[in-house]
Amino acid sequence: MIQEWKRYNNLFVELVRKGIKLKYRRSYLGVIWSMIEPLLTMIVLTLVFGTILGHHDKTFPVYILSGRLIYSLFSQSTTTALKSIRANEGMIKKVYVPKYMYPLSGIVFNYILFLISLVVLAGVSLVLKVYPTMQIFFAIVPLTVLFLLSIGVGMFLATVGVFFRDMEYLWNVLLMLVMYTCAIFYYPDKLLDSNVSWILKYNPLYCVIDCFRSCIFGTDVHYGMLLYAFIFAVVSIIIGGTLFRKNEDRFILYI
Amino acid sequence: MxxxxxxxxxxxxxxxxxxxxxxxxxxxxxxxxxxxxxxxxxxxxxxxxxxxxxxxxxxxxxxxxxxxxxxxxxxxxxxxxxxxxxxxxxIAPMIELGAGFDKQYTGAENIFLYGAVLGHTRAFMQEKFDEIVAFSELKEFIDVPLKNYSSGMRARLGFSIATIVxxxxxxxxxxxxxxxxxxxxxxxxxxxxxxxxxxxxxxxxxxxxxxxxxxxxxxxxxxxxxxxxxxxxxxxxxxxxxxx
Missing domain, CATH: 3.40.50.300 (P-loop containing nucleotide triphosphate hydrolases)
Structure with missing residues (x-):
């Protein structure tokens, strides 16, 4: 396996490079789009939900943006992974390449674009006077958990996606449910006090978002939630990875 | 034997x-x-x-x-x-030439991509780049996206890369x-x-x-x-x- 990785790590880099390059090919603004897009949604969400819910808090845009960035990384990387085997059908049918390259490179290139888009978050935070504390360095922990979670869920979806085409649509619906239960554009307090608080508490993505926000705003990190998200991510990698490994040889018969 | x-x-x-x-x-x-x-x-x-x-x-x-x-x-x-x-x-499999090509990529970019598929490093491909381009006779098209290539041109590029080692x-x-x-x-x-x-x-x-x-x-x-x-x-x- 180590030998295989040595032989193919250059291909991995090339696939990641390809993902980034092709995403914004022939667009004038190029990679800047990965900053404009979250900025525009942030403005719209702030106007709409800030008004509806009466949040006139000046830092509300930062709150929205931090949640949305994390959610969209999760949704884009898992969707890319889900489609990755079919998208590379041409290659898979004709040459041998370790199959995990496809979902994994998709997740990594989305993650790199995500890291670039964090620049926007930094900019907006400074403008709205949310200054970083030492705690900002701790943000690396939820961001790592997010990466692991994307890999685990992505590998699982990549496998299932080969055998069931309608998984794409199903996952879109599920992603929407995940979005509404991530407290992206509302404050979670009321929900957390209610008897349906489990909707948030057991959503690993919400746990990541909550922890990430704590790092930005310099408030107390909920370590329990972070640990839960971490364990969830590790378990998903074990399940997703095993499922993928067990079935990868059969992919070619189904695409 | x-x-x-x-x-x-x-x-x-x-x-x-x-x-x-x-x-x-x-x-x-x-x-x-x-x-x-x-x-x-x-x-x-x-x-x-x-x-x-x-x-x-x-x-x-x-x-x-x-x-x-x-x-x-x-x-x-x-x-x-x-x-x-x-x-x-x-093993050099020439089952279908150019498996692993990306249509949106240019010829030059595809040389590196396909090289990586065959297990070559980027440095090695850089070294062999001119040789590949010369053999394929596609010099003036090398910066054109592959989707504009004819099937013969695509096969020529594929062949030139696959036989580089x-x-x-x-x-x-x-x-x-x-x-x-x-x-x-x-x-x-x-x-x-x-x-x-x-x-x-x-x-x-x-x-x-x-x-x-x-x-x-x-x-x-x-x-x-x-x-x-x-x-x-x-x-x-x-x-x-x-x-x-």
Missing amino acids: EEMIRLDHVGMRFNLSKEKVDSVKEYVIKLLKRDLHFDEFWALKDINLSIQKGDRVGILGLNGAGKSTLMKIIAGVFRPTEGTVTKKGV EPDILILDEVLSVGDAKFRKKSEKKIMDMMDKGITVLFVSHNLDQVKRICNKAMILEKGCMKCYGDIEDVVPVYKEMIG
Whole structure:
């Protein structure tokens, strides 16, 4: 396996490079789009939900943006992974390449674009006077958990996606449910006090978002939630990875 | 003699379901109705084969005999349903030229991508870049996206990249008919040069003259079974009789 990785790590880099390059090919603004897009949604969400819910808090845009960035990384990387085997059908049918390259490179290139888009978050935070504390360095922990979670869920979806085409649509619906239960554009307090608080508490993505926000705003990190998200991510990698490994040889018969 | 490829009792089964079940809904319905059955189809059955270093083996057979499946098993694209495959050295599979090309990428970008697919480093590809471009004769198109290439140009680029290193085993599946007459001549010469250096070749073709010219051994596949394997002089008459 180590030998295989040595032989193919250059291909991995090339696939990641390809993902980034092709995403914004022939667009004038190029990679800047990965900053404009979250900025525009942030403005719209702030106007709409800030008004509806009466949040006139000046830092509300930062709150929205931090949640949305994390959610969209999760949704884009898992969707890319889900489609990755079919998208590379041409290659898979004709040459041998370790199959995990496809979902994994998709997740990594989305993650790199995500890291670039964090620049926007930094900019907006400074403008709205949310200054970083030492705690900002701790943000690396939820961001790592997010990466692991994307890999685990992505590998699982990549496998299932080969055998069931309608998984794409199903996952879109599920992603929407995940979005509404991530407290992206509302404050979670009321929900957390209610008897349906489990909707948030057991959503690993919400746990990541909550922890990430704590790092930005310099408030107390909920370590329990972070640990839960971490364990969830590790378990998903074990399940997703095993499922993928067990079935990868059969992919070619189904695409 | 050194054995390069060995196949023991290799078989390959495909599930040919009449209607493909590939959605969760259909799957559940069929599962409940106990209607999930597949038609098994053995593309290859009990293939035993030993190929020595320097052998140039022609693979003959009608359409659907399992020739490409066999090549893909040796190249590692398929894992056989049963049996084992042992192989030695670097394999250059030319099953379809330019597998791994991206249509939106330019020719130059595709050289690096395809090089990586074949397991070369970026530095190595940089070194060989000019040589590849020169051989493919695509200098003025190298910065054009591949989607604007003709199929012949694509095949030429693929061939030029795939033959940049000398492999130990070369698999040629109907690829010597790429490009125009001029390029065909050039590519055949390149392959002949490689063969003279003693590499092992597996050659699939329907062109019997070409097979006779290139190969010293041949095998016939018929409906997934190996009908015969031996020296080219012995096999060709059998094949001629088979095709009438």
